[in-house]
Amino acid sequence: MKKHILIVGSGFSGMWAAVSAARLAEQENATDLQISVLAPAAELRVRPRFYEEQVSAFVAxxxxxxxELNIAFIPGSAENIDSSNKTVWYRDTHGSAVAATYDRLVLATGSQTRRPPIAGLADHAFDIDQLESAQVFEKHLDSLVSLPASAARNTVVVCGGGFTGIELATELPARLRARFGNNTDTKVIVVERGTVIGGRYSDALRSTIEAASNELGVEWRLNSEIDAIDASGVTLKNGERIAALTVVWTAGVQAHPLSEQIDGERDTQGRLKVNDSLQIPAHPAVYATGDMAHAKTDEVGNTALMTCQHAIQLGKFAGHNAAASLLNVEPYPYRQVNYVTCLDLGAWGAVYTEGWEQEVKSVRDEAKKIKIAITNELIYPPAADRAVAFAAADPLAKFV
Ligand SMILES: Cc1cc2nc3c(=O)[nH]c(=O)nc-3n(C[C@H](O)[C@H](O)[C@H](O)COP(=O)(O)OP(=O)(O)OC[C@H]3O[C@@H](n4cnc5c(N)ncnc54)[C@H](O)[C@@H]3O)c2cc1C
Structure with missing residues (x-):
């Protein structure tokens, strides 16, 4: 019987894990290896673009x-992992519970926005974390046009000033102008717990974000926390009330809840701690990758972030290593020393940094070109061509 690698999730890490495993199988002339991807749909949803307009288009x-690569696709949603019997139970498209057995399991189900128990958050805040929620948000923005102008209609509160919050907030002035026209006084307010803008970033990156915010008129409420959200706005813990029909929650992400079904150590974001081969130490037949994995990137203490930059490479290593373990090939220890940041700053442009110290290398239009090259090309799946896909899936090939 063929050995089976089951990959759960078809995002950046799951898709690349499958291609990378298929690449090694071909290199080793392995005819007794079956690679399957289990996910709701055979598509890659380009989450890094969900702050943009026309979000439905960002699906590959x-x-x-x-x-082309003989990778089987299983439509369904994983619900239970029985690691002692090497079985994943999933719900198929007809709603039936079905079992899939595996020799190696690669967990690639990504992450989700963390929604803390703040009054009104569940009912009144939008998010742009998943395609469906980003579509709901876009539809809501469209619906504002039919309402009479008011401070609340014209104001968007973005809760959380991390990467997602910044990219959304700096894009929103243009998105609001496109709906209300140039003569309407609109407001975008970022509510951030930290005492400075981009507190976790380098000074140079921080001051670039500040300059862009100032030019675009994006306001920041620093050292501020949301106390409650309702249909007409937010109340901050300091008592300030902001009237807004649109409140977007972007503060914090956590690993997909399937991570809780594996007996292993997790970090504060719920990611499974993995060894250099990306295996769960207590379950060597199970690999975690992408936003599900807490993995060491280098020898100086850096760990992978929940970014598609890391998810893509983690996927290539996880797929390769899962196949290697079945084909008596040495695994590759996961390493990803290079790290870049490219942050879209709306009509202001973008900012591109290199290294973990986030040294700013370019800004404005020059950085925007890099951002567009990354989000519109680099992170998309490879062509359905064996040679092209396998060359791109080599874990040791330069990525960024
Ligand atoms: C708005 C936004 C902006 C971002 N901007 C950037 C950026 O600028 N740069 C950057 O590097 N990163 C960015 N990211 C982060 C990046 O998108 C993630 O790090 C990346 O998507 C993680 O890849 P992944 O493969 O781990 O998970 P995902 O891409 O989320 O894929 C998860 C897969 O698992 C599937 N799945 C989920 N549940 C199940 C289940 N129960 N059973 C089977 N399949 C399941 C999903 O359908 C999907 O196919 C951004 C994210 C967001 C939301």
């Missing part, structure tokens, strides 16, 4: 790629 189909 994977049928042709999987067919």
């Amino acid at each position: 189909p994977l049928h042709d790629l999987f067919a």
Whole structure:
């Protein structure tokens, strides 16, 4: 019987894990290896673009790629992992519970926005974390046009000033102008717990974000926390009331809840701690990758972030290593020393940094070109062509 690698999730890490495993299988002439991807749909959803307009377009189909590389696709949603019997129970498209057994399991189900128990958050805040929620948000923005102008209609509160919050907030002035026209006084307010803008970033990156915010008129409420959200706005813990029909929650992400079903150590974001081969130490047949994995990137103490930059490489290593363990090939220890940041800053442009120290290398239009090259090309799936896909899936090939 063929050995089976089951990859759960078809995002950046799951898709690349499948291609990378198929690459090694071909290199080793392995005819007794079956690679399957289990996910709700054979598509890659380009989450880094969910702050942009026309979000429904940011989905890349994977049928042709999987067919070309003999990767089986199983439509469904994983619900239970029985690691002692090497079985994943999933719900198929007809709603039935089905079992899939594996020899190696790669967990690649990504992450989700963390929604803390703040009054009104569940009912009144939008998010742009998943395609469906970003579509709901866009539809809501469209619906504002039919309402009479008011301070609340014209104001968006973005809760959380991390990367997602900054990219959304700096894009919103243009998105609001496109709906209300240039003569309407609109407001975008970022509510941030930290005492400075971008407190976790380098000074140079921080001051660039500040300059862009000032030019775009994006306001920041620093040292501020949300106390409650309702249909007409937010109340901050210091008592300030902001009237806004649109409140977007972007503060914090956590690993997909399937991570809780594996007996292993987790970090504060719920990611499974993995060894250099990306295996769960207590369950060597199980690999975690992408936003599900807490993995060491280098020898100086850095760990992978929940970014697609890391998810793509983690996926290539996880797929390669899962296949290697079945084919008596030495695994590659996961390492990803290079780290870049490219942050979209709306109509102001963008900022591009290199290294963990986030040294600013370019800004404005020059950085915007890099951002567009990354989000519109680099992170998309490879062509459905064996040679092209396998060359790109080599874990040791330079990525960024
Ligand atoms: C708004 C936004 C902006 C971002 N901007 C950037 C950026 O500028 N740069 C950057 O590097 N990163 C960015 N990121 C982060 C990046 O998108 C993630 O780090 C990346 O998507 C993680 O890849 P992944 O493969 O781990 O998970 P995902 O891409 O989330 O893929 C998860 C996969 O698992 C599937 N799945 C989920 N549940 C199940 C289940 N129960 N059973 C089977 N399959 C399941 C999903 O359908 C999906 O196919 C951004 C994210 C967001 C939301």
